Amino acid sequence: MNTAAKLGSYALGLAVVFGGALGVGRAVGPVAQKPPKESHAAMAESQESQESQENQKSHESQERQEHDTPKQASSDTPGGLQVSENGYTLNPLTPIETGKATDFRFTVTGPNGRPVTDYQVEHDKKLHFIVVSRDLTTFLHVHPEMTPDGIWSVGLTLPEAGAYRAFADFAPTGGEKLTLGADLQAAGDYRPKPLPESSRSSKVGDYTVSLDGDLVPGRASKLTLTVSKDGEPVTDLQPYLGAYGHLVALRAGDLAYLHVHPEQSEKAGPRITFYAEVPSVGDYRLFLDFKHGDEVRTADFTVRATQGDADAAEPSAPHGH
Numbered sequence: 001m002n003t004a005a006k007l008g009s010y011a012l013g014l015a016v017v018f019g020g021a022l023g024v025g026r027a028v029g030p031v032a033q034k035p036p037k038e039s040h041a042a043m044a045e046s047q048e049s050q051e052s053q054e055n056q057k058s059h060e061s062q063e064r065q066e067h068d069t070p071k072q073a074s075s076d077t078p079g080g081l082q083v084s085e086n087g088y089t090l091n092p093l094t095p096i097e098t099g100k101a102t103d104f105r106f107t108v109t110g111p112n113g114r115p116v117t118d119y120q121v122e123h124d125k126k127l128h129f130i131v132v133s134r135d136l137t138t139f140l141h142v143h144p145e146m147t148p149d150g151i152w153s154v155g156l157t158l159p160e161a162g163a164y165r166a167f168a169d170f171a172p173t174g175g176e177k178l179t180l181g182a183d184l185q186a187a188g189d190y191r192p193k194p195l196p197e198s199s200r201s202s203k204v205g206d207y208t209v210s211l212d213g214d215l216v217p218g219r220a221s222k223l224t225l226t227v228s229k230d231g232e233p234v235t236d237l238q239p240y241l242g243a244y245g246h247l248v249a250l251r252a253g254d255l256a257y258l259h260v261h262p263e264q265s266e267k268a269g270p271r272i273t274f275y276a277e278v279p280s281v282g283d284y285r286l287f288l289d290f291k292h293g294d295e296v297r298t299a300d301f302t303v304r305a306t307q308g309d310a311d312a313a314e315p316s317a318p319h320g321h
C-alpha cells in the first residue's frame, strides 16, 4: 500500500490531529452528528423567548450557518488550550496538595450546564486524563472513575510545586471528540526546569526507546519509535489502551495538545509507528506510554518541528477523502 493510501485509511479510522483540528473529526464518522448543538439551540430558544422576532431570526440564521459550514475558527484551534469549548466545560473540584496523594475530582459539564454522564469509549476508556507540569517535565496519564451522576475521581500525586495543566480527552455520546484543559496549581517553592534538550533517544529503567521521523507542520508526519531492553529489541509489547503504544505530544510555549495513535500493527514491537500532524513549527514534547512485563512506562522526547523543504513535502494527509 502506498503512503497516501495508508495515511488515508489511518486518518479515516483514527482522526489524528490536534483535538480533531483541521476539521477531521467533524467531517467523518459518527462523531459528526451534532446533538449538543441541537440541545444548545433548544436551550437558547427557551431562554430567549422574550427576544424580538428579529433577534430570533438572526439567531436562527446563525444556527443554520453553523450547521451548514464547518466552524473554521474553532476547528483550526489545537486541543487542550481551552477550559470550555462547544458548550462543554472542564471543572476541577479538588485543590491539590503538593507531594501528597489527592483524591482529585472534576466534572465535565455539557451545554445544559449539568455534568455529562454519557461518553463514547475511545481507546478502551471513556475519558483520558493527562496532567503535565507547565515546564513539560512531569507527565501523568490516568483513567478516572465516574460516579453515575458524572463526577470523575482519580488518585493524583503531583510530585513538586508548580503550575500544571490537566487535560480531559473524551467524546460525549453523540458529540465530537474534545480535549479540554484546565490549570492546576501545586503550592510551594517552584523552580521551573528548562525544556529538556532535543533527543532521539529516551531511557526509562532498563528500556531505551529511539525515535525516527520528523515533525513537519501541515502534514502527517510519520514517527517510528523502537523499544529495546538491555540492548535487545522488545518484540512482546503488551497492548495498552487498545494498541501497542500511546503517544501524546504537547507544544512547548502553550501546551497545545496533540493526541496521536499508532498505525494499526499486528507486531508487538519493537517498532511502533504513529502519524502526527503538528500545527506549527516549534518545540514539542512527546510522551510514549508502552506496556511490557505488565507495567506501563513512559518514554519522553523533545522534538523540534521545522518547516522542511516545501517542494519535497508531501501534501497534507487526505483526511479520508
Ligand SMILES: [Cu+2]
Residues within 6 Å of the ligand: 125, 127, 128, 129, 141, 142, 143, 241
Ligand atoms: Cu488514556
